[in-house]
Amino acid sequence: xxxxxxxxxxxxxxxxxxxxxxxxxxxxxxxxxxxxxxxxxxxxxxxxxxxxxxxxxxxxxxxxxxxxxxxxxxxxxxxxxxxxxxxxxxxxxxxxxxxxxxxxxxxxxxxxxxxxxxxxxxxxxxxxxxxxxxxxxxxxxxxxxxxxxxxxxxxxxxxxxxxxxxxxxxxxxxxxxxxxxxxxxxxxxxxxxxxxxxxxxxxxxxxxxxxxxxxxxxxxxxxxxxxxxxxxxxxxxxxxxxxxxxxxxxxxxxxxxxxxxxxxxxxxxxxxxxxxxxxxxxxxxxxxxxxxxxxxxxxxxxxxxxxxxxxxxxxxxxxxxxxxxxxxxxxxxxxx
Amino acid sequence: xxxxxxxxxxxxxxxxxxxxxxxxxxxxxxxxxxxxxxxxxxxxxxxxxxxxxxxxxxxxxxxxxxxxxxxxxxxxxxxxxxxxxxxxxxxxxxxxxxxxxxxxxxxxxxxxxxxxxxxxxxxxxxxxxxxxxxxxxxxxxxxxxxxxxxxxxxxxxxxxxxxxxxxxxxxxxxxxxxxxxxxxxxxxxxxxxxxxxxxxxxxxxxxxxxxxxxxxxxxxxxxxxxxxxxxxxxxxxxxxxxxxxxxxxxxxxxxxxxxxxxxxxxxxxxxxxxxxxxxxxxxxxxxxxxxxxxxxxxxxxxxxxxxxxxxxxxxxxxxxxxxxxxxxxxxxxxxx
DNA sequence: TTGTATGCGTTATCAA
DNA sequence: TTGATAACGCATACAA
Numbered sequence: 010x011x012x013x014x015x016x017x018x019x020x021x022x023x024x025x026x027x028x029x030x031x032x033x034x035x036x037x038x039x040x041x042x043x044x045x046x047x048x049x050x051x052x053x054x055x056x057x058x059x060x061x062x063x064x065x066x067x068x069x070x071x072x073x074x075x076x077x078x079x080x081x082x083x084x085x086x087x088x089x090x091x092x093x094x095x096x097x098x099x100x101x102x103x104x105x106x107x108x109x110x111x112x113x114x115x116x117x118x119x120x121x122x123x124x125x126x127x128x129x130x131x132x133x134x135x136x137x138x139x140x141x142x143x144x145x146x147x148x149x150x151x152x153x154x155x156x157x158x159x160x161x162x163x164x165x166x167x168x169x170x171x172x173x174x175x176x177x178x179x180x181x182x183x184x185x186x187x188x189x190x191x192x193x194x195x196x197x198x199x200x201x202x203x204x205x206x207x208x209x210x211x212x213x214x215x216x217x218x219x220x221x222x223x224x225x226x227x228x229x230x231x232x233x234x235x236x237x238x239x240x241x242x243x244x245x246x247x248x249x250x251x252x253x254x255x256x257x258x259x260x261x262x263x264x265x266x267x268x269x270x271x272x273x274x275x276x277x278x279x280x281x282x283x284x285x286x287x288x289x290x291x292x293x294x295x296x297x298x299x300x301x302x303x304x305x306x307x308x309x310x311x312x313x314x315x316x317x318x319x320x321x322x323x324x325x326x327x328x329x330x331x332x333x334x335x336x337x338x339x340x341x342x343x344x345x
Numbered sequence: 346x347x348x349x350x351x352x353x354x355x356x357x358x359x360x361x362x363x364x365x366x367x368x369x370x371x372x373x374x375x376x377x378x379x380x381x382x383x384x385x386x387x388x389x390x391x392x393x394x395x396x397x398x399x400x401x402x403x404x405x406x407x408x409x410x411x412x413x414x415x416x417x418x419x420x421x422x423x424x425x426x427x428x429x430x431x432x433x434x435x436x437x438x439x440x441x442x443x444x445x446x447x448x449x450x451x452x453x454x455x456x457x458x459x460x461x462x463x464x465x466x467x468x469x470x471x472x473x474x475x476x477x478x479x480x481x482x483x484x485x486x487x488x489x490x491x492x493x494x495x496x497x498x499x500x501x502x503x504x505x506x507x508x509x510x511x512x513x514x515x516x517x518x519x520x521x522x523x524x525x526x527x528x529x530x531x532x533x534x535x536x537x538x539x540x541x542x543x544x545x546x547x548x549x550x551x552x553x554x555x556x557x558x559x560x561x562x563x564x565x566x567x568x569x570x571x572x573x574x575x576x577x578x579x580x581x582x583x584x585x586x587x588x589x590x591x592x593x594x595x596x597x598x599x600x601x602x603x604x605x606x607x608x609x610x611x612x613x614x615x616x617x618x619x620x621x622x623x624x625x626x627x628x629x630x631x632x633x634x635x636x637x638x639x640x641x642x643x644x645x646x647x648x649x650x651x652x653x654x655x656x657x658x659x660x661x662x663x664x665x666x667x668x669x670x671x672x673x674x675x676x677x678x679x680x681x
Numbered sequence: 682t683t684g685t686a687t688g689c690g691t692t693a694t695c696a697a
Numbered sequence: 698t699t700g701a702t703a704a705c706g707c708a709t710a711c712a713a
Contacts, residue, residue, distance in 0.1 A: 012707090013706065014706080023685075025684060025685080026682085026684075028709080031707095036683085038682065055457070057459075058454075059395070059398055059399045059458060059706085060706035061707060062395055062460075063690080063705090063706080063707080064706075064709090066689085077420070078420040079420025080417070081416070083414065083415055084414045085415075087415070088414075102440055103441070119394065121346075122393050122394040124398075262624050285565070288565055288594065288598050290601065290626060348689095349691065350690080358699080359700045360692090360700085360701090360702095361692085361700060361702095362698085362699060364692060368692090373699080392691075393689090393690055396690035396691045397690080399689090399691075399706080400690075400691045400692050400704090
């Protein structure tokens, strides 16, 4: 690999001048610039990025932390991030934490040691104190998930309100005994969604019943397993509200296997509006998160933090969601 | 941030010794080691990774290039990669090329400049010549996809044989007029699969008919659109073979919307066995790729290339696939 | 407009 | 077993 020294020798100018040419500094004579460029071409010289980064302590790269890979929910978000990032000359790298704090720590370490200029964290699996300490000194944006009572910059929808609205919609359809399948409530995100469900019920004077509230792994299998348990329990219910489309897909699968018609016998709704939700039978009633918008806002916020122009270090950006009515919630019925 | 110099001052030893302690070199007295470790703890010193990488020209990180994000097909593969990588003390970063050669080039540039130690490329969207030149001097493994007539290390299944076997299976079920919906044949991968379909037909003396062979974007929408076109064309057929589960899912959706029973009226089969394939109605007959195995083999090969111990620079690893029979292909019928 | 010289934080060579 | 010191490749303050 040719280094800047090789270019110096071949072009007969100094390192400083070569460096100026590389960075398009205006203070260099056209003739000199040409000489240097010729040498660069001839040597097929490319500046060593590792050395550049080491020297400047900036990489023009940001890291996106995902809780799991292959979740289509994130693909649209990542597109939004990429859009804003590449317009600003940034590149993004994605890493998987698997919700494992040890893994997450490794990547935060990478941030601290300037291997990248910032982190957008959809995983948020580290303790609040740790996050706040790091976010206080480094560009960090948490998105979709959040830490409760924290001032780390955050981009989300109002999960509580969305879940409440969804549950209210089901109540308005006439349902009175509504089961719930949600993700682990250790995550603030899932706590909020469960809480929205509870609020909606309480507002109607219907007590939430713990026997029809289930916690599950937030994937298809988790929804399937929870619904099967629910069915085996013998509890009566006419609808299931879930905290995720994958959970809803799994639940519907279980219901259909048990020959229960969705939505005629049991209505189901999801959360997130992932790609397959509009393609299944029945199509899924769900909450649509503005995914592209989430990605763009998160990246813009991060760029602000990186440049230091954005001094609002504890901004909580709350974006609008949308209730998407499809087939799985069914029509109004008079449930006794 | 504390540097090695701070540790030197506090512990009263030389940088060399501190460095030795950091890297668990055996040639250091226990007492000295303790002194240094105490200083490191007190200062909360962490070696600057950027400086380390710059100095050693190794990062202990590898890059995985994906053609698109949020495709659940890759999640199992990435798990396999991660397994092998972390056992060897490596971390993986994922980047999206979007099948865009410009993007891919940026990431290969990162490899050339030692920002990471190797690349596993599932995107393979760069010209063969470019790839061969880079792979000749850097650790590169192409997986799932491949470049035709290339000697870049590669991990795949035998796509041609798999597609042929799938088509043969449909022929054995009695189908004679089998439509095909496949990905863009500019990719060697999709060329192989289409070729397998053709071979199976020819072996039975059935000429492949171009009027029922469609090319589509390899996602649900693409499958849906192609199937709709196929239906509108008025061509007769009793089965559809596809080059991907997402295509099959889209095709089934289209058929069902047109009130055609799958598999009773039209049989459909996919390729890849993605997560939802076993959860849809009907469940999908498909080709299962050994995803975990692909990931592990690719990473092991890459580690071999990185360490220089693996001198087999043009190895083509072909792993076994499996024909998974589910509902969408239906039973034997006597198609005239 | 150009060049000189210094340092970024670490590893590694060599001598002690 | 330990230490002094020279790189690694580049950017930049300062001098010319």
